[in-house]
Amino acid sequence: MLCHTDYSEETLQALHTRLNPDKTVAIIDSNLRDGQRALLEPIFRVVPENRRLYLTGGEEVKSLGLVKEIALWLNRCRVTRHSLIYVVGGGSLLDFCGFVAAIYKRGVPIAYVPTTLMAMVDAAYGGKTAINTDDIKNLLGVFQEPNAILLDERFLTTLSDREILSGYAEVLKYALLEDDQFFAKVLTTDPLNNGMGLRELIDQCVTIKKRFVEADPYDLGIRQYLNLGHTVGHALEGFSHTLEPLRHPALRHGEAVMIGIIVELYISHKLLGFPLERMHQIVDFAKEFFSPYFFECKQYNDIINLMLQDKKNSGDDIAIIALRRIGEPMKINASRVQLRNAFDFYREVIGG
Secondary structure: OOOOEEOOHHHHHHHHHHHOOOOEEEEEEHHHOOOOHHHHHHHHHHOOHHHEEEEOOOHHHOOHHHHHHHHHHHHHOOOOOOOEEEEEEOHHHHHHHHHHHHHHHHOOOEEEEEOOHHHHHHHOOOOEEEEEEOOEEEEEEEEOOOOEEEEOHHHHHHOOHHHHHHHHHHHHHHHHHHOHHHHHHHHOOOOOOOHHHHHHHHHHHHHHHHHHHHHOOOOOOHHHHHHOOHHHHHHHHHHHOOOOOOOOOOOOHHHHHHHHHHHHHHHHHHHHOOOHHHHHHHHHHHHHHOOOOOOOHHHHHHHHHHHOOOOOOOOOOEEEEEEOOOOOEEEEEEOHHHHHHHHHHHHHHHOO
């Protein structure tokens, strides 16, 4: 698995020396367009203004219709298989542009500059690219490693608290997969008042992901453990996008994963004996930093039906990643009754 190097003019020049692109283009999160020129300057020095495109990030960008639009824009820019696409943004934008780069003319070199905590600890690494279709998350996708990942934690200063916390749910996931020491470190770190100090946690998360990805690059075995919280999380995230947005704001990816972790660890506790003390620590952490998400019993079936789309499933079973204890994951099947009971638990302890 490719890991990151620092984002700077020097590393971009080294990348150009290695790849020798015939031209460069950049797709940049539109939230960075105003007021972040200093952070974008290294990109601006190697990509002319007429080959820069600004897109709004978030799950809405991962659409089939936009794939066609961006492919045609690349073609108008005369991008070839010897060109280089820079993508500057969060996880959804990296997922989307990575997918486009993989299928445009059967593959164009791409470099990621992750700007959110979610992208820095997870989305930029491992080569997964995807788009959503009909509220089914990541229905279409390919494996395609980027040619470079360029990291600068100063981008974290541009994020809202909500965006930081969304990414921190993935940090917690890695801690649960690792060991008690890292788990304690993650729980005792204040993600909103740690500034640039998050870099150490970022590096450790990437090291953990690297271990799983290199052992199982195509996600057929133990790499699936990285989906802890995601069977439920992806379904809730997709479900939240089907509701009326003014009354029910859509969940960010990490917010949905946080709920998914609680739900899947409740099932782990019931079936495998995951320690109740650890459950309470995670619930207390969620209550301190995350707003409750309100859903009703009558919506359980809709959410569970979305879980049937999960890529870990086999046949008609719903697969989740469970833990015996911290650092001991396994894939198990969860019944509708078990999922309903776990939803009840979440709503009882969190207040949703």
